[in-house]
Amino acid sequence: MNKHSKKFWTDKDIRKMVQSLRRLYIPRPEFDKLDARFGALLEQRRADDADGMLFTARSIMLVGPSGSGKTTAVRHLKHKYRHAMATDTEQEICEFIGLQVPSPATMKFVGAATLRALGYPYSGNKQGPAIWDQVKEQLRLRRTLFLGFDEAQDLARFQTDKERQSVVNTLKSLMENSVWPVGLLLSGMPDLKKIVNQDAQLARRVDPIEIGRLHAVRDVEHVIKIVQRYADRARIEVTASVKNEAFAMRLMHAADYQFGLMAEIVVLAVSHALFTQGFEAKLSIRHFAEVYGERNGAEEWMNVFIAEDYGRINPRKLLDDGEDPDDGENA
Numbered sequence: 001m002n003k004h005s006k007k008f009w010t011d012k013d014i015r016k017m018v019q020s021l022r023r024l025y026i027p028r029p030e031f032d033k034l035d036a037r038f039g040a041l042l043e044q045r046r047a048d049d050a051d052g053m054l055f056t057a058r059s060i061m062l063v064g065p066s067g068s069g070k071t072t073a074v075r076h077l078k079h080k081y082r083h084a085m086a087t088d089t090e091q092e093i094c095e096f097i098g099l100q101v102p103s104p105a106t107m108k109f110v111g112a113a114t115l116r117a118l119g120y121p122y123s124g125n126k127q128g129p130a131i132w133d134q135v136k137e138q139l140r141l142r143r144t145l146f147l148g149f150d151e152a153q154d155l156a157r158f159q160t161d162k163e164r165q166s167v168v169n170t171l172k173s174l175m176e177n178s179v180w181p182v183g184l185l186l187s188g189m190p191d192l193k194k195i196v197n198q199d200a201q202l203a204r205r206v207d208p209i210e211i212g213r214l215h216a217v218r219d220v221e222h223v224i225k226i227v228q229r230y231a232d233r234a235r236i237e238v239t240a241s242v243k244n245e246a247f248a249m250r251l252m253h254a255a256d257y258q259f260g261l262m263a264e265i266v267v268l269a270v271s272h273a274l275f276t277q278g279f280e281a282k283l284s285i286r287h288f289a290e291v292y293g294e295r296n297g298a299e300e301w302m303n304v305f306i307a308e309d310y311g312r313i314n315p316r317k318l319l320d321d322g323e324d325p326d327d328g329e330n331a
């Protein structure tokens, strides 16, 4: 386009493009594991049901730090299986039902939230065990094969040992149910492992999948490719400033080495380039520095994309003023 020609896109085009960037799902090795495991469990269950057999259901636990991409992976899994199983919660038969563990995660609260996710009008005066009986009945009526609990680490938070054991027993009873066993898809932060491991019987029935951290050296090439991929999708060019190892390392640090956060920062930077310069934008490290500064309120010397010694910056800390890095951590 020469400098006299008028821009030929509208703000609506840009917004559409940004939506499409946000929807882009980058395949992950952990996702393949999750997919393979889930697929195998589903197939086995279909075969058992066809033969009129009832076995204890198996479950999957997906763990990773905040921003690693757990919720996104489960959403993508559900999307991928939308033809292989009934996943529409509006329909009577719904084979996958997911919910977020409520807070506080008492058995009564979790049971009530599960009932609501099952679309059952919950009356507030029932006790915990009665609610869970209802949950099991609804799971059977709706022919639910998998129940997804996201933020499942909260099941153990602020609980006494006794309460924790009752959580574990309830989870086991869903899987062992003699009328309609249900598999669980527990996703959450690494503390979730403690809940599952506290009970040998539960641990034996749960397959763990862990989302790892990005590796500052090994993942450099991959990260550069992902930046390129988002830019290609947005149909903008990239400058050399985002095609080198030093940049990739800054980006990983900014994302605290979490894959999901890294993808999110790239989406923000590409969107920022589009919103400010349209499709003529050339993606550069400046776009990253600007979105990082906006998001973290960081002065230049605290900006991972600008500061020379960025290794000392804690990217999780918002509005960092450079004071005591420990405050609030021990509360």
Ligand SMILES: Nc1ncnc2c1ncn2[C@@H]1O[C@H](COP(=O)(O)OP(=O)(O)OP(=O)(O)O)[C@@H](O)[C@H]1O
Binding pocket: 024, 025, 026, 027, 028, 064, 065, 066, 067, 068, 069, 070, 071, 072, 073, 188, 189, 259, 260, 261, 262, 263, 264
């Ligand atoms: N495979 C992926 N491809 C593209 N973007 C991703 C991918 N995985 C995660 N993201 C993006 O990363 C961000 C964080 O992901 P997500 O919310 O799934 O993390 P999480 O592990 O559930 O974190 P939390 O424990 O805080 O809930 C989201 O904006 C999401 O869009």
Ligand SMILES: [Mg+2]
Binding pocket: 070, 071, 072, 150, 151
């Ligand atoms: Mg999440």
